[in-house]
Amino acid sequence: MSWIDIAAIDDIPERGARVVKTPVGCIALFRTAVAEVFAASNTCPHKGGPLADGIVHGQKVTCPLHNWVFDLNTGQAVGEDARIATYPVRIEAGRVLLDGMAVGKRSAA
Amino acid sequence: MKQKLVIIGAGMASGRLIETLVETAPDAYDITLFNAEPRGNYNRLMLSPVLSGEKTYDEIVTHDEAFYDAHGVTCRFGEWVTGIDRAAKVVTGTHGPVAYDKLVIGTGSLPFIIPLPGHDLDGVIAYRDLEDTQRMMAMGAGRRVVVIGGGLLGLEAAAGMAARGADVTVVHIMGHLMERQLDEAAGYLLKTSLEDKGITVRLQSNSKEILGENGHVKALMLDDGTELPCDLLVMAVGIRPNVALGKEAGLAVGRGIHVDNQMVTSDPDILSVGECVEHQGAVFGLVAPLYEQAKVAAQTLLGQEAAFVQKSLSTKLKVTGCDLFSAGDFADAPGREDIVFRDPSRGVYKRLVIEKDRLIGAVMYGDTADGAWFFGLIKDGTPIDDMRETLIFGPAFQGGAQADPLSAVAALPPEAEICGCNGICKGTITEAIAGGAHDLAAVRSTTKASASCGTCTGLVEQVLQVSLGDAFQMPTAQPICGCCDLSHEDVRRLIKAKALKSQPAVWQELGWKTPNGCHVCRPAVNFYLLADWPLEYRDDPQSRFVNERKHANIQKDGTFSVVPRMWGGITTPDELRAIADAADKYAVPTVKVTGGQRIDLLGVKGEDLPHIWADLNRAGLVSGHAYSKGLRTVKTCVGTDHCRFGTQDSTGLGIKLEQALWGSWTPHKVKLAVSGCPRNCAEATCKDVGIVCVDSGYQVGVGGAAGMDVKETERLIDVATEAEAIAVTVAFVQLYRENAKYLDRPYKWLGKVGLDWVRERILDPAERQRLVDAFELSQSIYRKDPWAEHAARPRAYAPLADLTLEAAE
Ligand code: SRM
Numbered sequence: 001m002s003w004i005d006i007a008a009i010d011d012i013p014e015r016g017a018r019v020v021k022t023p024v025g026c027i028a029l030f031r032t033a034v035a036e037v038f039a040a041s042n043t044c045p046h047k048g049g050p051l052a053d054g055i056v057h058g059q060k061v062t063c064p065l066h067n068w069v070f071d072l073n074t075g076q077a078v079g080e081d082a083r084i085a086t087y088p089v090r091i092e093a094g095r096v097l098l099d100g101m102a103v104g105k106r107s108a109a
Numbered sequence: 110m111k112q113k114l115v116i117i118g119a120g121m122a123s124g125r126l127i128e129t130l131v132e133t134a135p136d137a138y139d140i141t142l143f144n145a146e147p148r149g150n151y152n153r154l155m156l157s158p159v160l161s162g163e164k165t166y167d168e169i170v171t172h173d174e175a176f177y178d179a180h181g182v183t184c185r186f187g188e189w190v191t192g193i194d195r196a197a198k199v200v201t202g203t204h205g206p207v208a209y210d211k212l213v214i215g216t217g218s219l220p221f222i223i224p225l226p227g228h229d230l231d232g233v234i235a236y237r238d239l240e241d242t243q244r245m246m247a248m249g250a251g252r253r254v255v256v257i258g259g260g261l262l263g264l265e266a267a268a269g270m271a272a273r274g275a276d277v278t279v280v281h282i283m284g285h286l287m288e289r290q291l292d293e294a295a296g297y298l299l300k301t302s303l304e305d306k307g308i309t310v311r312l313q314s315n316s317k318e319i320l321g322e323n324g325h326v327k328a329l330m331l332d333d334g335t336e337l338p339c340d341l342l343v344m345a346v347g348i349r350p351n352v353a354l355g356k357e358a359g360l361a362v363g364r365g366i367h368v369d370n371q372m373v374t375s376d377p378d379i380l381s382v383g384e385c386v387e388h389q390g391a392v393f394g395l396v397a398p399l400y401e402q403a404k405v406a407a408q409t410l411l412g413q414e415a416a417f418v419q420k421s422l423s424t425k426l427k428v429t430g431c432d433l434f435s436a437g438d439f440a441d442a443p444g445r446e447d448i449v450f451r452d453p454s455r456g457v458y459k460r461l462v463i464e465k466d467r468l469i470g471a472v473m474y475g476d477t478a479d480g481a482w483f484f485g486l487i488k489d490g491t492p493i494d495d496m497r498e499t500l501i502f503g504p505a506f507q508g509g510a511q512a513d514p515l516s517a518v519a520a521l522p523p524e525a526e527i528c529g530c531n532g533i534c535k536g537t538i539t540e541a542i543a544g545g546a547h548d549l550a551a552v553r554s555t556t557k558a559s560a561s562c563g564t565c566t567g568l569v570e571q572v573l574q575v576s577l578g579d580a581f582q583m584p585t586a587q588p589i590c591g592c593c594d595l596s597h598e599d600v601r602r603l604i605k606a607k608a609l610k611s612q613p614a615v616w617q618e619l620g621w622k623t624p625n626g627c628h629v630c631r632p633a634v635n636f637y638l639l640a641d642w643p644l645e646y647r648d649d650p651q652s653r654f655v656n657e658r659k660h661a662n663i664q665k666d667g668t669f670s671v672v673p674r675m676w677g678g679i680t681t682p683d684e685l686r687a688i689a690d691a692a693d694k695y696a697v698p699t700v701k702v703t704g705g706q707r708i709d710l711l712g713v714k715g716e717d718l719p720h721i722w723a724d725l726n727r728a729g730l731v732s733g734h735a736y737s738k739g740l741r742t743v744k745t746c747v748g749t750d751h752c753r754f755g756t757q758d759s760t761g762l763g764i765k766l767e768q769a770l771w772g773s774w775t776p777h778k779v780k781l782a783v784s785g786c787p788r789n790c791a792e793a794t795c796k797d798v799g800i801v802c803v804d805s806g807y808q809v810g811v812g813g814a815a816g817m818d819v820k821e822t823e824r825l826i827d828v829a830t831e832a833e834a835i836a837v838t839v840a841f842v843q844l845y846r847e848n849a850k851y852l853d854r855p856y857k858w859l860g861k862v863g864l865d866w867v868r869e870r871i872l873d874p875a876e877r878q879r880l881v882d883a884f885e886l887s888q889s890i891y892r893k894d895p896w897a898e899h900a901a902r903p904r905a906y907a908p909l910a911d912l913t914l915e916a917a918e
């Protein structure tokens with residue numbers, strides 16, 4: 001893994017999300033609690049809804065376009081045969097780190 | 110010959126180190142102990158009981174003169190160490206140097222003081238040592254204190270001073286207390302019990318300036334301009350490892366002094382323990398790991414093998430009457446599942462966090478008896494798969510009880526109001542039931558409860574059920590969603606009856622089964638709270654659908670539409686030019702005239718929103734709220750200004766109505782129209798509120814629709830003057846805001862409560878005035894342009910980072 005420092009945790013609103021552009025496409029960082037962040041694809045497999053604009057509840061997000069619900073642990077859509085990619089992310093000293101390798105970066109520089 | 114050991118700092122960590130050392134090898138070292146405080150080791154944790162009067166200082170001294178004498182410790186108390194010469198192996202104190210063979214740095218940490226203007230005034234203190242505690246002990250009845258910081262320390266300080274009779278206010282920047290140790294629900298319960306002790310708690314409050322008089326603190330000013338007068342201001346906002354000595358001596362220092370697993374710094378003859386160290390990226394703020402460090406350091410000094418390992422921690426707040434416990438990691442990385450248990454009637458909340466088949470975190474409030482057991486499961490990593498179902502009930506429990514959905518109603522006191530229309534309390538209803546009223550109709554006829562608008566019917570039925578048990582057959586009400594067992598109407602009414610003023614309060618007191626709701630209930634609860642408590646509750650953007658969060662309408666391709674207000678459909682060449690310029694500048698693909706008499710810019714990129722708004726704002730255009738459950742448009746016709754049939758100034762009235770109502774949030778969208786005569790060119794008879802002007806005045810109709818249902822308005826009232834027409838409209842909208850279920854348009858709500866019930870209220874002059882006043886109060890907060898606020902912080906709309914750029918290199 002090669003951890004890339006993305007932002008301060010407080011740049012993401014609690015129960016909200018922000019987008020990061022990466023070589024594998026837009027990834028959303030979902031902040032589900034004070035110190036809990038998930039990273040997953042921003043693109044809904046249904047019709048491309050921007051998931052970072054959805055309502056974040058528990059460890060799930062609801063797509064803003066047609067209300068599909070995704071479990072952020074696994075990326076699995078609740079009650080649908082679909083899933084979104086999830087990515088390793090962690091919090092260290094108030095900073096959010098994303099795994100550079102997993103999002104298609106060759107080096108973390 | 111004995112080696113010379115010098116220790117800097119007589120704190121919690123070094124105290125334990127000295128004990129371990131003299132117990133295992135009394136003759137190994139000649140110890141010199143420096144302490145900046147004019148005293149030896151005492152139990153810093155117990156300062157709070159000293160503050161509150163439960164203990165005296167003498168009771169918390171851990172090592173006294175006799176101990177130091179017996180073990181030959183040379184004490185240099187009240188003396189600062191000012192430098193370390195590593196080459197010469199000498200430390201310098203304010204009263205002279207001492208040579209060492211081995212040195213231990215245990216300087217602890219420094220309280221962080223926010224550099225607000227006025228932070229250096231007399232009477233601004235931290236909470237760290239006995240001196241601070243004594244300053245606080247002087248605060249008794251009649252003295253006012255402000256504590257900045259709602260964490261462990263701040264709350265202990267606040268509770269201690271409150272126990273001495275001081276008037277204490279806690280100012281906390283976050284949305285709930287102790288956010289590091291507690292989740293929102295537990296934070297809410299904690300706040301409630303502190304308030305019961307007479308402490309005022311102000312959340313989401315940012316301090317701006319400390320005001321003084323003759324060099325002494327006088328008040329704290331918040332960034333919203335509020336002034337909190339105080340005689341003492343305590344800052345308890347965090348600590349910083351005290352690394353100055355180590356850094357100056359050239360040791361490796363990050364956030365703390367770097368140590369390895371043996372507690373040795375980058376100099377092999379210097380060790381460090383306590384809050385001043387950094388071990389594998391972590392710094393410390395609780396005493397349990399420091400004791401471990403002290404033991405390991407002592408063993409290292411004695412040449413024994415030992416290694417410090419970080420473990421999970423548990424916290425308890427030492428405030429009498431606040432029973433809370435948290436352990437492990439309940440809010441961290443992915444891969445987790447929650448089990449939540451709430452018993453609103455006992456004020457109990459428990460949450461367990463499970464990862465794979467292990468318990469990794471626990472938060473409890475109100476009943477922490479099982480805390481140690483859960484902490485054990487966490488520390489030992491015990492597999493919990495076969496007890497998953499009953500885990501939350503603790504070690505004693507076998508078999509599955511469920512939280513009782515009726516407990517919220519059961520817990521209501523007799524004086525809690527159930528029926529708002531008729532002012533009927535729970536006690537009146539239970540008396541009627543005891544007197545033989547055993548079904549809804551009987552309760553209605555004896556007490557009038559639920560006999561008017563009927564929205565409290567569910568609650569009355571629950572009171573029947575609680576009182577009569579199985580003898581009462583409960584009709585099944587539709588709950589809001591899977592997160593709770595209560596209907597919209599019940600939740601609305603309980604929010605008022607129990608004075609619930611925050612989302613965590615609703616989740617806890619009404620037995621929510623999920624940690625923080627879902628996309629169905631959160632927007633509804635957010636609306637109910639802001640409608641009922643306009644001043645106390647703050648709107649939560651994260652509980653709003655994206656349109657209302659970003660103040661634009663999301664499109665099928667993820668872009669947005671932007672619709673500026675055109676008051677009553679009237680515009681000017683300047684406004685049109687600004688719209689045209691914005692459309693050019695942001696390459697807006699589609700410009701459309703809407704069905705609501707204004708112009709829609711469709712296909713704007715999310716990142717451009719704050720910028721296009723700023724441009725439109727400059728031309729005087731504000732948000733049209735085309736995205737909101739709030740006031741949309743007020744359609745008008747040209748009226749007396751131009752039309753040969755016009756009877757009244759329909760355009761002018763439309764503009765006045767739009768300017769009175771804009772920005773307000775409502776259960777569903779609200780559309781108005783004003784037509785100048787019964788020819789009705791503004792289509793007023795199919796709006797939520799439609800006014801048709803006639804020679805004698807204004808015919809106000811309500812409950813029209815032209816969407817999924819098409820409905821003609823029903824006449825609410827005819828009035829003679831424009832002012833009355835506005836008052837009636839405002840009162841109607843407020844009544845709708847106070848009573849309707851979220852996502853019921855006015856016609857649906859009217860279908861439930863009946864036009865007569867509404868008319869009765871609007872016709873009653875006192876009630877009409879109350880409604881108008883309540884609406885104005887709410888508008889004092891919400892009648893403002895959200896675009897202007899969001900345009901000021903464009904970063905929130907931009908991607909957080911762009912990792913594609915570097916990748917191309
Ligand atoms: C822009 C506009 C169409 C147009 O180009 O004219 C429009 C566009 C939308 N309407 Fe509408 N409505 C528009 C006037 C109307 C009207 C006519 C009017 O207001 O005079 C009606 C019927 C009158 C009424 O409301 O009773 C109307 C009845 C609806 C409904 C059905 C409401 C109902 O209670 O039955 C919905 C669905 C909803 O709100 O749940 C809806 C929802 C929508 C949404 C917001 C759908 C959505 O959630 O994304 C559309 C957004 C399109 C977009 O991507 O921006 N729109 N919509 C009109 C905006 C007027 C404005 O200036 O604000």
Ligand SMILES: Cc1cc2nc3c(=O)[nH]c(=O)nc-3n(C[C@H](O)[C@H](O)[C@H](O)COP(=O)(O)OP(=O)(O)OC[C@H]3O[C@@H](n4cnc5c(N)ncnc54)[C@H](O)[C@@H]3O)c2cc1C
Pocket residue numbers: 117118119120121122123143144145146153154155156157188189190191215216217218236237238262265351354382383384385393394395396397399425427
């Ligand atoms: C009021 C209060 C309540 C607390 N409650 C709890 C609790 O309930 N549970 C819990 O786990 N933790 C609690 N803590 C935290 C706990 O007290 C600390 O983690 C612990 O005291 C840190 O120990 P230490 O030895 O690193 O530093 P300290 O105990 O702070 O000792 C450091 C000493 O070094 C001295 N010093 C610093 N620089 C120099 C110098 N240059 N020369 C000479 N001397 C110097 C200082 O004067 C100080 O006496 C509480 C803290 C406070 C203030």
Ligand code: SF4
Pocket residue numbers: none
């Ligand atoms: S009628 Fe309204 S909601 Fe339906 S497609 Fe047209 S704009 Fe969209």
Ligand code: FES
Pocket residue numbers: 044045046047048049063064065066067068
């Ligand atoms: S695009 Fe996400 S649910 Fe349709």
